[in-house]
Amino acid sequence: MARLGSSPLAISLGDPAGIGPEVIAKCWDNRGRFELPPFVAIGDPRSVEKVWDGPIAIITDPQHAADVFDTGLPLLALPSAEDVLPGHPSVAGAHCSLDALELAVGLARSSSAAAVVTGPVAKEQLYAIGFSHPGQTEFVAERCGVASANVAMMLAGPSLKTVTVTTHIALSQVPQQLTSGLIESRGRATLRGLQRNFGIEQPKLAVAALNPHAGEGGSLGREEIEVIGPAIAALTAEGWHVTGPHPADTLFHEVARARYDAALCMYHDQALVPLKALHFDEGVNITLGLPIVRTAPDHGTAFDIAGQDKADPRAMAAAIRMAAECAEHRARNR
Numbered sequence: 001m002a003r004l005g006s007s008p009l010a011i012s013l014g015d016p017a018g019i020g021p022e023v024i025a026k027c028w029d030n031r032g033r034f035e036l037p038p039f040v041a042i043g044d045p046r047s048v049e050k051v052w053d054g055p056i057a058i059i060t061d062p063q064h065a066a067d068v069f070d071t072g073l074p075l076l077a078l079p080s081a082e083d084v085l086p087g088h089p090s091v092a093g094a095h096c097s098l099d100a101l102e103l104a105v106g107l108a109r110s111s112s113a114a115a116v117v118t119g120p121v122a123k124e125q126l127y128a129i130g131f132s133h134p135g136q137t138e139f140v141a142e143r144c145g146v147a148s149a150n151v152a153m154m155l156a157g158p159s160l161k162t163v164t165v166t167t168h169i170a171l172s173q174v175p176q177q178l179t180s181g182l183i184e185s186r187g188r189a190t191l192r193g194l195q196r197n198f199g200i201e202q203p204k205l206a207v208a209a210l211n212p213h214a215g216e217g218g219s220l221g222r223e224e225i226e227v228i229g230p231a232i233a234a235l236t237a238e239g240w241h242v243t244g245p246h247p248a249d250t251l252f253h254e255v256a257r258a259r260y261d262a263a264l265c266m267y268h269d270q271a272l273v274p275l276k277a278l279h280f281d282e283g284v285n286i287t288l289g290l291p292i293v294r295t296a297p298d299h300g301t302a303f304d305i306a307g308q309d310k311a312d313p314r315a316m317a318a319a320i321r322m323a324a325e326c327a328e329h330r331a332r333n334r
């Protein structure tokens, strides 16, 4: 188990109607088996009570989380304006999930929490209340004062780490938004993040192509020649170990995966499909490039199974463990 200082991890429950409250409660239930350090959950206590009958320890100071961790799930209460119905998202629930996220980030920024783990939110619900960021990644970056181009959304599992250059945009927008500058800055955030969070001193980055067969010499698209290639050359000139652009269809099999520490992908599904195919049960989303550690499970709100005791907590447990390990690693190598 990672050894943290006196501060617990702060975990936002996510959308109160999603599976966040259930998987977090199940993590507390299985804290010994999953080898989890003390954490404090943040959100509406009713969202947990509706799906779990274990003990909740309401606290008002995160520093008390460790004292009560053996007897109940430590919870900083942020009640939603309306009652919670698992599987039925609401405007009030979206506001509640955003408040919990904001508080969790604030606690980590002020060192009252060792790291942040975020429960799943529904982007559609957040967009409906005026949330102007593509996702939690960009929101956390802004709250930390980091430009969103300088963070990287990494999905990490035991045998694969992927990063996506463009994040939550329509597929039709990807070619316009892909620039050499953006690929470079995501690449840099990834390489530094591998060093800082995972202790990989000389990280190897494999860059995926956008087009089939890496563009087939320009006849199936010119992004590899005009956009991706120059970004790889710039990163290589800085001394980083970067290869590509690699045809994406042959980048994720076992032998190929052994050649790199992370794959830099051009769009969301290029990065997330291989990761979830291999490691859905234990995939972790980690934001690289922040002054704090932020992780999340790779899955979403799963409203279709919320409140039915079907949610698998292993990805949340992996996110908690990774947050603790990265925080400890960063503290040791300050």
Ligand SMILES: NC(=O)C1=CN([C@@H]2O[C@H](COP(=O)(O)OP(=O)(O)OC[C@H]3O[C@@H](n4cnc5c(N)ncnc54)[C@H](O)[C@@H]3O)[C@@H](O)[C@H]2O)C=CC1
Binding pocket: 019, 023, 119, 120, 121, 122, 123, 124, 125, 136, 285, 296, 297, 298, 299, 300, 301, 302, 303, 304, 305, 310, 311, 312, 313, 315
């Ligand atoms: N980090 C985050 O906050 C994320 C949020 N989302 C949000 O979640 C919402 C739903 O997205 P979907 O694409 O449907 O993905 P999803 O991950 O919520 O669900 C996809 C399928 O996997 C199942 N599933 C997901 N997690 C599970 C678990 N722990 N145990 C058992 N089954 C599980 C669901 O029941 C569903 O059938 C969207 O609004 C999206 O914005 C999606 C991914 C990550």
Ligand SMILES: NCC(=O)COP(=O)(O)O
Binding pocket: 134, 135, 136, 137, 138, 272, 285, 296
């Ligand atoms: N598909 C990954 C995802 O939706 C996570 O996004 P974020 O809210 O962590 O930015």
